Amino acid sequence: MATYEEVKDIPNQLDKYLVDVRNKSELKETGTLPASINIPLPDLEKALNLPDEEFKASYGRVKPSTEAVVIFSCKAGGRAARAANLAKTMGFANAKAYPGSWTEWAQKEGK
Template sequence: MRLINVIVGVAAIVCVALLSPIISAATTANNELSADLSSAGKRSESTVLSSGAMATYEQVKDVPNHPEIYLIDVRNPEELTATGTIPASINIPLPSLESALQVEPEEFEQTYGRAKPAKDAKIIFTCRSGRRAQEAEKIAKAAEFTNLSVYHGSWLEWAEKEGLPQ
């Protein structure tokens, strides 16, 4: 009987250890969702400029009205030729992103037609489906950029909502 109690106790400890990170992540996600829902419907500059991990279609659509925001499309150039681009986006293919974020400001502007973003500039990453945009966010974080978002819907959502080919 004592052996069974020990086994049950060890099993309980293992379960708690395994589930704690999942519960913590779910709690964090729930808090973020609650914050997003509480501000739903409030379209203002503060909504567009708020920091966070996810950018919405509405925020991306409003980027042309906010020249201080960088919308970086990390798809390859041939993908852009085939489908089109999101207005106000600049193309820095994912394989080039790390080096692009490290070049001198003059070289960045000459290459991409826009001033190099400051480390605290609002940057939204987009791609075709959102996967490469997530990788881009990791690269930018590693380069010490701090105000980053990912447009998870990326081109597929944009094209659907805008009636464009995917």
């Protein structure tokens, strides 16, 4: 599981990925976590199966390798856990959830 401190340091860790699996409407209400990529949970499996070029065109970053650290976030941790489990079944060995997700982030950042 990922910690607040690890997520806060993501902008400085170019080899790690932070994927927010909330819907776009939720992001408009709350804002986003710094350096995160938005891939709504219903789209995650398809996104992780995209060819490298299509992933980069769609999400603005090189597709993570199956060895990359990929941290998933949502509003309160439930969808993040499901996303991490899905990614692990797809071969992403270092997938993990941020259990506090947006709720903890907003509290600690004073949002």
